[in-house]
Each structure stands twice: as structure tokens, then as C-alpha cells.
Amino acid sequence: MENKRIAESELIINSRGAVYHLDVRPEELAHTIITVGDPDRVPTVTKHFDKIEHKSQHREFVTHTGYIGNKRLSVVSTGIGTDNIDIVLNELDALVNIDFQTRLVKDQLTSLQVIRLGTSGALQDSIPVDSFVVSSHGLGLDNLMAYYAFENTTAEKQLLEAFRGQVALQPGGANPCLFAAGEDLRQRFTDGFHTGITVTCPGFYAPQGRMLRGPLSNPNLIDNLTGFSYEGHRITNFEMETSAIYGMGCVLGHQCLSISAIVANRIRQEFTKDGAAAVEALIQKGLGIIAGL
Ligand code: R1P
Ligand code: URA
Numbered sequence: 001m002e003n004k005r006i007a008e009s010e011l012i013i014n015s016r017g018a019v020y021h022l023d024v025r026p027e028e029l030a031h032t033i034i035t036v037g038d039p040d041r042v043p044t045v046t047k048h049f050d051k052i053e054h055k056s057q058h059r060e061f062v063t064h065t066g067y068i069g070n071k072r073l074s075v076v077s078t079g080i081g082t083d084n085i086d087i088v089l090n091e092l093d094a095l096v097n098i099d100f101q102t103r104l105v106k107d108q109l110t111s112l113q114v115i116r117l118g119t120s121g122a123l124q125d126s127i128p129v130d131s132f133v134v135s136s137h138g139l140g141l142d143n144l145m146a147y148y149a150f151e152n153t154t155a156e157k158q159l160l161e162a163f164r165g166q167v168a169l170q171p172g173g174a175n176p177c178l179f180a181a182g183e184d185l186r187q188r189f190t191d192g193f194h195t196g197i198t199v200t201c202p203g204f205y206a207p208q209g210r211m212l213r214g215p216l217s218n219p220n221l222i223d224n225l226t227g228f229s230y231e232g233h234r235i236t237n238f239e240m241e242t243s244a245i246y247g248m249g250c251v252l253g254h255q256c257l258s259i260s261a262i263v264a265n266r267i268r269q270e271f272t273k274d275g276a277a278a279v280e281a282l283i284q285k286g287l288g289i290i291a292g293l
Contacts, residue, residue, distance in 0.1 A: 006103045013100055019082040019091040022076065023058035029095045030065050030072040032113040034286075035088065037241065039077040045117070045283050047073055062089065068291040082097055082200060082244035083142040089114070089248035092100075112254040113185060113293060117286050119279060120198065120260030121208065121241040122267070123226045127194050129272040132282055133237050135198035135258040136181055136191045139163060140243030141174040142202035148251050156180055159197075162230035174202075179246035182255030188289055191257060196236030198258060199225055200243035208238045209266070222266055236245050237262065259286055 011022035032044060042062040046052055052066035060079035065072070078088045096110040120133060127133060129267035135161065152160065160178040206214055209222040225235045242258035249256035261282040263272045272278050
């Protein structure tokens with residue numbers, strides 16, 4: 001592809017020389033990045049840092065960059081949903097792979113490590129609240145990735161095909177997509193973690209089978225997801241960002257992993273008694289591994 005100068009309207013750089021939504025300059029970003037949904041979760045992660053060298057906030061995007069020992073890390077809040085992940089992953093990529101002076105893609109590309117520390121609802125009876133799930137795959141029921149060109153691996157295609165065969169989605173609804181986790185990262189998070197396919201939904205209520213007053217077009221969604229099985233793979237949990245992080249990682253060449261604290265079990269119909277404690281436990285366990293990456 002021709003390396004054409006990227007216009008001011010396409011990559012927006014503010015008067016500080018920072019990328020538009022994140023308000024972060026290239027030198028303010030580490031190459032290992034923890035994403036969290038809740039902006040207030042950023043300081044709950046970086047309170048464990050030995051040193052914080054940069055803090056910025058624009059809209060729901062809070063960024064802290066600092067160190068645990070010699071390991072430089074950035075923590076970035078994404079807000080909720082895959083539409084926000086489109087913004088965050090593109091801007092993180094631009095910060096390392098586009099020269100902000102020339103507006104050209106760099107000759108030497110950088111592959112970031114992106115690790116989501118989030119919350120989620122379990123879809124298996126055997127995955128209790130307050131436990132942790134590592135997403136082997138993100139299976140998107142939103143439509144973000146339909147806007148990008150990408151090639152799935154054969155293994156991803158087979159798993160997606162099995163999903164299409166076993167799980168009936170509402171007519172006219174989602175066109176599912178599926179992406180695997182960054183394998184090197186995933187292998188670092190095994191002891192004390194459940195592992196499975198994470199379904200990423202375009203909402204918290206009906207898109208996750210929750211009915212308050214709005215009736216469901218697909219009342220069998222949870223049962224069908226829980227019952228899915230293919231060559232040892234099963235669906236462990238629901239949330240709202242993972243498939244987009246993995247999909248954008250595939251498109252842009254970054255290593256991505258999503259880890260969730262289970263705050264709800266949808267089969268047992270239970271909710272954690274202390275969500276903050278569950279997230280704090282995930283942060284402490286996660287940072288213990290991330291600091292050594
Ligand atoms: C919904 O409550 C939010 O919680 C989960 C979902 O993915 C969604 O963003 O993750 P976070 O706790 O990381 O935001
Ligand atoms: N986040 C979600 O998206 N769903 C849940 O059930 C819990 C957290």
C-alpha cells in the first residue's frame with residue numbers, strides 16, 4: 001500500500017501535539033497498556049505503581065503512565081462498548097505507528113501489548129462470582145469489525161462456523177465475528193484463571209438476555225450460549241469490549257488479552273457482594289504478572 005500522508009481530518013492532532021480523543025502524545029505512552037472500562041479504575045490500578053510520570057484526561061479517556069520497578073506501563077480507560085474501543089485502539093496504534101510530524105506510517109512498526117482488566121458476567125454454573133476469566137477468544141455480536149478488512153485464521157473460522165451452526169441469533173440481528181487472544185500473553189495467565197470464549201455484546205440488558213421491562217427478541221440467547229461446545233471450547237462469559245480489542249489487535253498487529261473479574265453469574269442468578277474487592281483482587285493478581293512481561 002502507498003504510504004500517503006494522512007490528512008488533518010483523518011488523524012486529528014490537537015494543539016498539544018496529542019491525539020484527539022485520548023489527548024496523549026507519543027512520548028506519554030508505554031508499549032504495554034492496561035485498558036479498563038471505568039475511568040475511576042485508572043487510579044485504582046496506578047496506586048500500585050512505584051512512579052507515575054504522566055496523567056491526562058479527555059472525556060471518558062483517562063491515561064496514566066508510570067512504572068512498576070523497571071516496567072513502564074500505561075493505563076487507559078475506554079468507557080463502555082466496542083465503539084469506544086474503535087477510538088482507543090486506533091489512537092493507541094497511531095501514537096506508536098504514525099509519525100505525527102510527517103503524518104506518514106512509520107517504516108518500523110511497533111506491536112503493543114494491550115491487556116484489558118474488566119468486569120463480566122459468567123455463563124457457566126461452574127464459574128462463580130469473584131473468580132477471574134481469561135478470554136481465549138472474543139466473539140462479537142456487535143458490528144464494529146464488519147467495517148474492517150481482516151483475515152481470520154483457519155482455527156478461528158472453524159470455531160466461528162461451529163458457533164453459527166449451534167447458536168441461533170435473532171433474525172436480522174448480529175453477524176458474529178471471532179478473534180483469538182494474543183497467544184504469548186494468554187499463556188502467562190493460567191494459574192488461578194478460568195479460560196474460555198468471551199461473548200461481546202452491544203448492550204448490557206437485552207443484548208445480554210436481561211429483561212427488566214423491555215421484552216426480548218431472543219429469549220433463548222443465554223441457554224444457547226451456555227450450551228455451545230466445540231472441540232473443548234466453551235463460552236464462559238459476557239461483556240462489552242473484548243471482541244473489538246482482539247479484532248483491532250488482529251487488524252493493526254498488536255498482542256491483546258482480556259481478563260475479567262466475574263461480578264455476575266447469570267446461570268446461578270447471583271451478583272457479587274463486593275464488586276470493588278473483586279476488581280481490586282484482579283488488579284493485584286494481574287499486575288503481578290504484567291509487571292514481569
Ligand atoms: C458494563 O457494566 C461494563 O462492565 C464491563 C463491560 O464490558 C462494560 O464495559 O467491563 P468494565 O467493568 O471494564 O467496564
Ligand atoms: N459486565 C457486563 O457487561 N455484563 C455483566 O453481566 C457484568 C459486567
